[in-house]
Amino acid sequence: xxxxxxxxxxxxxxxxxxxxxxxxxxxxxxxxxxxxxxxxxxxxxxxxxxxxxxxxxxxxxxxxxxxxxxxxxxxxxxxxxxxxxxxxxxxxxxxxxxxxxxxxxxxxxxxxxxxxxxxxxxxxxxxxxxxxxxxxxxxxxxxxxxxxxxxxxxxxxxxxxxxxxxxxxxxxxxxxxxxxxxxxxxxxxxxxxxxxxxxxxxxxxxxxxxxxxxxxxxxxxxxxxxxxxxxxxxxxxxxxxxxxxxxxxxxxxxxxxxxxxxxxxxxxxxxxxxxxxxxxxxxxxxxxxxxxxxxxxxxxxxxxxxxxxxxxxxxxxxxxxxxxxxxxxxxxxxxxxxxxxxxxxxxxxxxxxxxxxxxxxxxxxxxxxxxxxxxxxxxxxxxxxxxxxxxxxxxxxxxxxxxxxxxxxxxxxxx
Amino acid sequence: xxxxxxxxxxxxxxxxxxxxxxxxxxxxxxxxxxxxxxxxxxxxxxxxxxxxxxxxxxxxxxxxxxxxxxxxxxxxxxxxxxxxxxxxxxxxxxxxxxxxxxxxxxxxxxxxxxxxxxxxxxxxxxxxxxxxxxxxxxxxxxxxxxxxxxxxxxxxxxxxxxxxxxxxxxxxxxxxxxxxxxxxxxxxxxxxxxxxxxxxxxxxxxxxxxxxxxxxxxxxxxxxxxxxxxxxxxxxxxxxxxxxxxxxxxxxxxxxxxxxxxxxxxxxxxxxxxxxxxxxxxxxxxxxxxxxxxxxxxxxxxxxxxxxxxxxxxxxxxxxxxxxxxxxxxxxxxxxxxxxxxxxxxxxxxxxxxxxxxxxxxxxxxxxxxxxxxxxxxxxxxxxxxxxxxxxxxxxxxxxxxxxxxxxxxxxxxx
Numbered sequence: 015x016x017x018x019x020x021x022x023x024x025x026x027x028x029x030x031x032x033x034x035x036x037x038x039x040x041x042x043x044x045x046x047x048x049x050x051x052x053x054x055x056x057x058x059x060x061x062x063x064x065x066x067x068x069x070x071x072x073x074x075x076x077x078x079x080x081x082x083x084x085x086x087x088x089x090x091x092x093x094x095x096x097x098x099x100x101x102x103x104x105x106x107x108x109x110x111x112x113x114x115x116x117x118x119x120x121x122x123x124x125x126x127x128x129x130x131x132x133x134x135x136x137x138x139x140x141x142x143x144x145x146x147x148x149x150x151x152x153x154x155x156x157x158x159x160x161x162x163x164x165x166x167x168x169x170x171x172x173x174x175x176x177x178x179x180x181x182x183x184x185x186x187x188x189x190x191x192x193x194x195x196x197x198x199x200x201x202x203x204x205x206x207x208x209x210x211x212x213x214x215x216x217x218x219x220x221x222x223x224x225x226x227x228x229x230x231x232x233x234x235x236x237x238x239x240x241x242x243x244x245x246x247x248x249x250x251x252x253x254x255x256x257x258x259x260x261x262x263x264x265x266x267x268x269x270x271x272x273x274x275x276x277x278x279x280x281x282x283x284x285x286x287x288x289x290x291x292x293x294x295x296x297x298x299x300x301x302x303x304x305x306x307x308x309x310x311x312x313x314x315x316x317x318x319x320x321x322x323x324x325x326x327x328x329x330x331x332x333x334x335x336x337x338x339x340x341x342x343x344x345x346x347x348x349x350x351x352x353x354x355x356x357x358x359x360x361x362x363x364x365x366x367x368x369x370x371x372x373x374x375x376x377x378x379x380x381x382x383x384x385x386x387x388x389x390x391x392x393x394x395x396x397x398x399x400x401x402x403x404x405x406x407x408x409x410x411x412x413x414x415x416x417x418x419x420x421x422x423x424x425x426x427x428x429x
Numbered sequence: 430x431x432x433x434x435x436x437x438x439x440x441x442x443x444x445x446x447x448x449x450x451x452x453x454x455x456x457x458x459x460x461x462x463x464x465x466x467x468x469x470x471x472x473x474x475x476x477x478x479x480x481x482x483x484x485x486x487x488x489x490x491x492x493x494x495x496x497x498x499x500x501x502x503x504x505x506x507x508x509x510x511x512x513x514x515x516x517x518x519x520x521x522x523x524x525x526x527x528x529x530x531x532x533x534x535x536x537x538x539x540x541x542x543x544x545x546x547x548x549x550x551x552x553x554x555x556x557x558x559x560x561x562x563x564x565x566x567x568x569x570x571x572x573x574x575x576x577x578x579x580x581x582x583x584x585x586x587x588x589x590x591x592x593x594x595x596x597x598x599x600x601x602x603x604x605x606x607x608x609x610x611x612x613x614x615x616x617x618x619x620x621x622x623x624x625x626x627x628x629x630x631x632x633x634x635x636x637x638x639x640x641x642x643x644x645x646x647x648x649x650x651x652x653x654x655x656x657x658x659x660x661x662x663x664x665x666x667x668x669x670x671x672x673x674x675x676x677x678x679x680x681x682x683x684x685x686x687x688x689x690x691x692x693x694x695x696x697x698x699x700x701x702x703x704x705x706x707x708x709x710x711x712x713x714x715x716x717x718x719x720x721x722x723x724x725x726x727x728x729x730x731x732x733x734x735x736x737x738x739x740x741x742x743x744x745x746x747x748x749x750x751x752x753x754x755x756x757x758x759x760x761x762x763x764x765x766x767x768x769x770x771x772x773x774x775x776x777x778x779x780x781x782x783x784x785x786x787x788x789x790x791x792x793x794x795x796x797x798x799x800x801x802x803x804x805x806x807x808x809x810x811x812x813x814x815x816x817x818x819x820x821x822x823x824x825x826x827x828x829x830x831x832x833x834x835x836x837x838x839x840x841x842x843x844x
Contacts, residue, residue, distance in 0.1 A: 206656035223655060227705060238813060239694040239717045240638060240787030241621040244680050246811075251695060252677040258670035265659050279654040280666060281705050288697050290642060290715045300705045302654040372655030396652060 015116060019410045023108055025053045026092060027100040037097045037401025041165075042135025042146060043071065043174035050092040054107060054132045061114055063130070070150035070188035071134035071178050077114060078127050084196040086424050088113060088417055089131030091147065091376060095139040099403020101393060106201040107132050109391075109410055113417035124425035126196065133376045134178070140165045141174075148376035150188035152383045157186055195384040197351055199420060200377040201413045203393035203405050208369055210392045215364035215412050217390030218355045221306030222371045222378045223277075224342035226315050228301040230254065230322060234332045236287060236295035248331030251285060251294035257321055261301060264317050268310055276305035277372060278314050306344045306370045345378040351387035358419035364412060389416060430531060430829065431822045438523055438825070440468045441507060442515040452512040452816030456580075457550025457561060458486065458589035465507040465519075469547045472526055476533065478545070485565035485603035486549035486593050492529060493542050499611040501839050503528060503832055504546030506562065506791060510554040514818020516808060521616040522547050524806075524825055528832035539840035541611065548791045549593070555580045556589075563791035565603035567798045572601055605798075612766055613801040614835060615792040616828045618808035618820050623784055625807045630779035630827050632805030633770045636721030637786045637793045638692075639757035641730050643716040645669065645737060649747040651702060651710035663746030666700060666709035672736055676716060679732050683725055691720035692787060693729050721759045721785045760793040766802035773834035779827060804831060 024030060027038060028049050040046040051073055058065045058075035065075045076085060090106025110130035117124070134147035141163050149155040164170045172182040209217045234250035258280045265278040282300030303314045319336055326334045352368070359366040371388060380386045391413040394404040439445060442453060443464050455461035466488055473480045473490035480490045491500060505521025525545035532539070549562035556578050564570040579585045587597040624632045649665035673695045680693040697715030718729045730753070737749045767783070774781040786803060795801045806824040809817075 204656070205653055206658070207661065208658070211661075225655065237811065238620055238788060239692060239696055240640065240719045241619070241813075242692065242787070242811065243621070243623070243690060244677070244684055244692055246622065246626075249677065249694065251698075252674055255670050255673035255695075259667055262659070262664065262667040269659055275658060277654060277657065277659055279664065279708055280670075281654055281707060281709060282703050283666075283698060283700050285698050290696050290717050292696060293694055294696060302705050304655045372657070373653060396657065398653065398656075 015112060015411055015414065016407045018115065019108065019112055019407050019414070022057055022111065023100065023104065023410070025057060026050055026104050026108055028053060032100050034401055034404070037403070038094045038100050039096050039098070040092065040094045041096070041140040042093045042137060043178045044140070047093045047134065048178060051132060054092060057111055058130065061111065061118065063114065068151070068188040069180060069184045069186070070147045071175070071180050072147040072151060072188060073132040074129055075111070076127060076129045077124065079124055080127055083127050084193055085127045085129040086196050086421060087129040087131050087198045088201070088421070089133060089198070089376070090200050090202060091133040091136035093135055093137050095137050095399050097401055098399050099401060101203045101403050101405045102205070102398055103136060105203050105391065105405055105410060105413070109201050109414045109417055112414040113421060116414060116418045117421060122422060124421070126425040128421055128425060136376055141171055144374060145376050145379055148379040150185055151190055152379040153189040154379050154382060155186060192383060197424065198377065198380040198384050198386040199351070199355070199389065199417065200375055201389040201391065201417060202375055203398060203403070204390040205373055205393065205396060205398040207396040209367050209390060212367055214367040216359055216416055217367045217369045218352055218359070219347055219371050219388035219390060220352060220368055221347065222345040222374060222388070223304040223306045224344050224374060225340055226303040226311045226338065227340035228303070228315060228318060229337040229339055230257065230299045230301065230318070231335045231337070232297045232332055234295055235293070237293045239291050239293055242293060247293055248329070249293050250297045250332055253325060253329040253332040254297050254299065254334065257299065257318070257325070260321055261318065264314060268314060272307070272310060274305060274307040274310060275370065276303070276307070276310045276314060278303045304372050306346065308344050345381060347377065347381055347387055348385040351385050354423065355387050355389060355416065355420060358416050358423060361419055362415050364416065389413060430527060430826055433530065434523065434527055434822050434825045434829070437472055437526065438515065438519065440472060441465055441519050441523055443468060447515050449816050449819070452818070453509045453515050454511050454513065455507065455509045456511070456555040457508045457552060458593045459555070462508045462549065463593060466547060469507060469522060473545065476526065476529055478529065483566070483603040484595060484599045484601070485562045486590070486595050487562045487566060487603060488547040490526070490545045491542060492539065492544065494539055495542055498542050499608055500542045500544040501611050501836060502544040502546050502613045503616070503836070504548060504613070504791070505615050505617060506548040506551035508550055508552050510552050510814050512816055513552070513814050514816060516618045516818050516820045517620070517813055518551055520618050520806065520820055520825060520828070524616045524829045524832055527829040528836060531829060531833045532836060537837060539836070541840040543836055543840060551791055556586055559789060560791050560794055563794040565600055566605055567794040568604040569794050569797060570601060607798060610799040612839065613792065613795040613799050614766070614770070614804065614832060615790055616804040616806065616832060617790055618813060618818070619805040620788055620808060620811060620813040622811040624782050624805060627782055629782040631774055631831055632782045632784050633767055633774070634762055634786050634803035634805060635767060635783055636762065637760040637789060637803070638719040638721045639759050639789060639793070640755055641718045641726045641753065642755035643718070643730060643733060644752040644754055645672065645714045645716065645733070646750045646752070647712045647747055649710055650708070652708045654706050654708055657708060662708055664708050665712045665747055668740060668744040668747040669712050669714065669749065672714065672733070672740070675736055676733065679729060683729060687722070687725060689720055689722040689725060690785070691718070691722070691725045691729060693718040719787050721761070723759050760796060762792065762796055762802055763800040766800050769838065770802050770804060770831065770835060773831050773838060776834055777830050779831065804828060
């Protein structure tokens with residue numbers, strides 16, 4: 015199967031050889047995403063799967079053994095960020111198809127319908143909105159709120175969707191009811207190094223840590239750096255700077271006290287006027303806080319708020335404002351599905367790691383409606399959203415085997 | 430004289446009424462600076478001064494009583510920064526002319542030659558090079574090193590100088606020998622609030638604090654903020670951030686321990702990639718350190734270096750580099766001239782403040798060759814390089830009187 019995985023990884027990426035320099039740019043609802051979908055369709059049809067396209071542009075490749083019965087589905091997406099890698103999304107679609115191929119090659123005959131789904135427009139790179147295809151399927155798409163959104167070239171989502179041979183008016187018809195699926199599994203590259211660090215084979219995800227995002231704005235007074243004495247200043251940067259290390263320290267403390275990990279990062283700054291001879295007047299810091307335990311995220315946000323209030327008291331002339339830009343509750347995946355994925359790994363003699371995901375995926379929509387699970391395979395150095403993104407064929411094969419075993423266990427056929 | 434000062438302040442600013450909204454943009458060697466120079470010439474000629482223009486475009490307005498004898502000169506500049514105020518430079522030129530007018534009105538007849546000089550291109554706003562006119566006069570202009578420099582529109586200094594009706598080849602001919610001047614005095618707005626804070630009338634400057642400027646570059650590793658555990662990070666921003674407050678704290682400590690003040694400011698930052706979902710990979714901080722005591726500047730720079738070295742040891746994965754961009758020795762003005770300016774203030778019943786200048790001025794070049802002094806008058810709230818820059822006519826008049834008294838004392842005539 016190694017050869018098959020490599021050949022078809024290229025095919026899904028629409029290349030003869032993977033490109034680790036320029037990477038891949040297949041934005042959501044673009045011609046490039048469409049070309050990759052065409053390749054998906056060819057591979058699925060070669061496997062004798064019945065491919066249909068829904069109203070949101072998602073492709074469903076079905077191995078049907080019983081009319082009108084629920085599907086056991088596996089899938090991910092084929093769109094990418096700007097200059098992204100060829101594994102984020104593609105690894106899940108590829109191993110889904112490979113699992114079907116592996117079952118067929120081994121003579122397995124399922125008692126339930128199996129499917130591989132290729133979701134449309136998962137990345138937020140084009141429109142700032144992620145997972146459009148899987149939102150539509152699970153009934154979470156708020157069409158009205160999207161109508162005004164355009165990409166960097168002024169093309170609206172409506173126009174993009176219609177150029178993808180779809181009808182904007184009908185996009186919500188992609189929604190499926192509870193009976194449509196029995197369960198859904200996504201496989202994705204880890205985008206981290208925990209599986210590798212702990213020398214495990216595969217990751218079974220428990221929860222997806224959705225962020226709280228804060229903006230802290232400190233406002234002081236600009237003045238000449240040379241002529242303004244130290245005791246006559248209202249330096250916004252000197253005032254707020256201790257918060258940067260504080261956020262890191264408090265994240266460490268929370269991690270020592272708690273079992274569930276939390277990450278918190280001061281990752282952006284805008285300083286004004288940012289001139290060597292002028293005392294900083296205004297500083298805007300952007301903070302990203304994630305944990306699958308929402309209480310911990312709120313605890314971290316409360317610490318930051320308290321720190322800002324104390325700083326404001328300590329620094330006359332500097333005012334500090336805290337804005338919550340995003341507050342998304344974290345998502346927990348189905349316990350029973352986790353148990354089944356763990357069992358499938360064990361059956362194959364693989365060691366699994368139970369872990370959480372710091373990034374969002376299509377599965378976080380699917381789990382709102384159907385029992386869903388997420389498998390991680392390692393990716394080199396944790397690099398992702400980058401041309402150098404890489405997952406080995408050995409790891410793709412391990413993932414394929416776990417997916418196939420899960421399907422075997424679930425579809426209860428003969429092999 | 431109040432009316433004369435107000436009318437001629439407008440005239441030197443080439444307006445009928447001062448503009449505190451848009452301010453003034455008269456860049457060095459521009460048409461706008463030339464227009465202001467033309468007005469200077471008219472005012473000087475109305476005072477029966479003999480105006481000549483040197484090879485660097487400086488104007489010398491001379492009250493000659495003895496051929497070939499040294500001048501006692503007063504002056505400043507008329508160019509401004511982008512959207513600057515109408516007092517930085519203009520106040521010194523105006524009060525110089527007003528002092529001559531005051532002496533003439535009072536029937537004073539000097540025994541020595543007196544002059545008012547209007548230097549060309551003092552601000553660094555256009556070419557990044559300050560005090561070009563006074564550098565040329567005092568023989569400090571390095572013509573060769575300037576030849577490649579252009580402004581934001583690609584115009585070279587050579588082209589600008591030639592459009593100012595000068596010859597680039599001859600610019601160094603503006604240099605004067607030791608016998609040309611007996612002494613030089615500049616009057617300038619304080620660009621700070623110390624005179625006002627201490628309820629004094631005028632400032633007599635002892636030293637000019639030229640800066641040490643440092644660039645600190647911290648380099649870590651970019652990664653996903655959501656998927657990278659706290660203990661697997663090399664966050665350049667969290668690593669270097671404590672330096673920002675440290676610089677402020679250490680400047681306060683030095684000021685408590687020492688008599689001579691020091692200021693130190695982390696005033697610029699460039700953070701890369703500056704994206705909410707990516708851990709900061711590289712941070713560049715710009716630091717401006719000033720004191721007339723160069724030992725204190727070096728002490729501060731050494732503390733910063735030690736802090737960076739310790740931070741680098743404490744933070745595996747983050748490397749820190751310190752570059753010294755500028756290290757200009759501070760300038761001390763002539764003790765005897767300070768004493769004379771102080772005496773002139775006392776004669777007029779004014780209370781003076783001895784203070785240092787945190788910003789550079791034309792006088793810092795002149796003092797290399799001739800006994801020189803710098804007088805400060807207050808400016809509202811210390812605001813400068815800004816349309817709202819303002820000095821009251823009362824303060825301009827106080828400055829005028831001190832300059833006139835100094836000239837009287839020096840030129841030893843009859844009144």
